[in-house]
Amino acid sequence: DTEVTQTPKHLVMGMTNKKSLKCEQHMGHRAMYWYKQKAKKPPELMFVYSYEKLSINESVPSRFSPECPNSSLLNLHLHALQPEDSALYLCASSQGVYPGGEKLFFGSGTQLSVL
Amino acid sequence: QQQVKQSPQSLIVQKGGISIINCAYENTAFDYFPWYQQFPGKGPALLIAIRPDVSEKKEGRFTISFNKSAKQFSLHIMDSQPGDSATYFCAATSSGSARQLTFGSGTQLTVLP
Numbered sequence: 001d002t003e004v005t006q007t008p009k010h011l012v013m014g015m016t017n018k019k020s021l022k023c024e025q026h027m028g029h030r031a032m033y034w035y036k037q038k039a040k041k042p043p044e045l046m047f048v049y050s051y052e053k054l055s056i057n058e059s060v061p062s063r064f065s066p067e068c069p070n071s072s073l074l075n076l077h078l079h080a081l082q083p084e085d086s087a088l089y090l091c092a093s094s095q096g097v098y099p100g101g102e103k104l105f106f107g108s109g110t111q112l113s114v115l
Numbered sequence: 116q117q118q119v120k121q122s123p124q125s126l127i128v129q130k131g132g133i134s135i136i137n138c139a140y141e142n143t144a145f146d147y148f149p150w151y152q153q154f155p156g157k158g159p160a161l162l163i164a165i166r167p168d169v170s171e172k173k174e175g176r177f178t179i180s181f182n183k184s185a186k187q188f189s190l191h192i193m194d195s196q197p198g199d200s201a202t203y204f205c206a207a208t209s210s211g212s213a214r215q216l217t218f219g220s221g222t223q224l225t226v227l228p
Binding site: 040042043045048092104107108 | 218220
């Protein structure tokens, strides 16, 4: 199994809603990532978990709250989002905790629309 | 100094032609240069990668050319096919570093049948 599975594929939410994005991998990878991607732009790193601990937070607003319940799962909890947060949210994983030279495996993403 | 500049922004090629996408970097600490391919509605997928100890790497129809002195690298797609139509991102990082990938701005490739 070389897949990173993300659910849901699409999500529409209001600015007062609370929702969660889920990501799962069964490759035994030790690092998991959340990226945000706007249309026609490259992915922007949001968070990195190494060995289930948050290692990098790229100054992401607190309305985005990551969680790593175990080595295979990664969640992104969303609360009080703004319309400008509408984007494709990508989860990725890598074998090693330092991505330099590591292959990143991306999921297909969750297309989020904030109304 | 962390930027990776990618060109062109979009590229249209006839089937069977050669597609060439260029990237340039400034940070001399970069030593790993992957290319990611992204189809609509999908996440990026690693296509091919190179380290600066070689000047060229070929995998099937895809070749990376690397010029360390010019701090430039490029992706060549030979015999381009309509199925190659996608967005291509170059990237760079330092091996063994906690620094993450620095992506280029992306090139939208369209291969006409």
